[in-house]
Amino acid sequence: MRRWMGMPIAAALALTACVTINVYFPAAEAREAAKEFVDKVIGEEGQPSMPAPAPEDQDSGGGGMALHFDPLMLLGIGTAHAQGTPDISLKTPAIQAIQARMAARFDGTLRKHFDSGALGFTGNGEVAVRDASKIALPDRVKVNQAVAEQNRDANAVYREIAVANKHPEWESQIREVFAKQWVASAKSGWWYQSGGSWKQK
Known part of the structure; x- marks a missing residue:
């Protein structure tokens, strides 16, 4: 009988030893990093960065430091969170090399075609x-190649930022933040996709 009575106590002790580690995606830091990166690629002639979402919006998609109810607290089991907020670093040689290529390509080829309305930013952080009718026929091959290279570099930087910060699972969230920032930093008159259709800023 005593052996059976001791089992609930052992189970409770085992549960107490289970501490979950939650590392939240640092949305505010990601927005700051995206603005810094994008402004260096397309210049700082565009509009100010998009404001941070209201606190209630940060409870969706795993972003931000959302408050939540932990049922394990009723059993006296705490949930451990990573100490401090992870930084979103852009200082790796790989990221800086990609940024330099994208900036040179934007100034050398892409900018004038954004100005003409031939190009636009997509909803997934690409160009x-x-x-195409706004691009002179002799220039179309060069522009298409530049767009493909810009998108290849953009996809590489989203992945590299996540990997460099030791959270490859953040790649999709980083892409989403960057997609919004390209539009936020775009000049008035440039085009972007929203809800599957093109809109002019």
Whole structure:
């Protein structure tokens, strides 16, 4: 009988030893990093960065330091969170090399086609040809190649930022933050995709 009575105590002790580690995606730091990166690629001629979402918006998608109810607290089991907020670092040689290539390509080829309305930013953080008729026929191959290279570099930087910060699972969230920042930093008159359709800023 005593052996059976001791089992609930042992189970409770085992549960107490289970401490979960939650590392939240640092959304505010990611927005700051994205603004720094994007402004260096396209210059600082665009509009100010998009404001941070209201606190209630940060409870979705795993972003931000959302408050939540932990049922294990009723059993006296605490949930351990990583101490401090992870930084989103852009200082690796790989990221800085990609940034330099993207900035040179933007100034050398892409900017004038954003100005003309031929190109626009997509909803997934890439560049797309919106209206090929606005690109002179002799330039179309060069522009299409530049767009493909820009997108390859953009995808590489989203992945590299996540890996460099030791959280490869953050790649999709970093892409989402960057997609919004390209639009936020775009000049008035440039085009971007929203809800599957093109809109002019």
